[in-house]
Amino acid sequence: MAKSTELPEFRDKRKVLFGEKSTPEQLLAMGRRFAEAERFDDALEFFARTEAEKDVRRIAGKAIERGDTALLLRAKVVLGEQATAEELADVARAAERADKLSMAYMAHVKAGNQAEAQRLRAELPTEQSPEENAAASPPPEDEERPDPV
DSSP states (O other): OOOTTSOOOHHHHHHHHHOTTOOHHHHHHHHHHHHHTTOHHHHHHHHTTSOOHHHHHHHHHHHHHHTOHHHHHHHHHHHTOOOOHHHHHHHHHHHHHTTOHHHHHHHHHHHTOHHHHHHHHHHSSOSSOHHHHHHHSOOOTTSOOOOOO
8 A cells, every 4th residue: 555644545445445444433533634625425335334423424524515416425325314405595505606507406306496497507508418418419420339239
């Protein structure tokens, strides 16, 4: 593994996460190192495998402050909870202030606030979702297409 002040690379991280010899204390310490480096998704992976409710709640709080709806929802999954309407409203407001309209839109959709979701949808750069854009764009002519089965 890398020096103790550095974070592990992918393989080393996996060894700690899934290693038979990894203790809950090691998982918690590694999760905290990732959280300190603001690599919250990695931190949540470690926290999900040990008792780290306070740490996960801190990440959820950071997500709300930053307007990061996706991170809030992942933290809530680790906690085994659903995001509350109040949390979703808070993250939506923070996302709008940070000009993260798609995050605000997602928060309003999850909260069931269709009026605000539609308002934001109209402000997004495109009216089509990435899935709709992909379906509307045919593949280039020179691209090889698989044979139908």
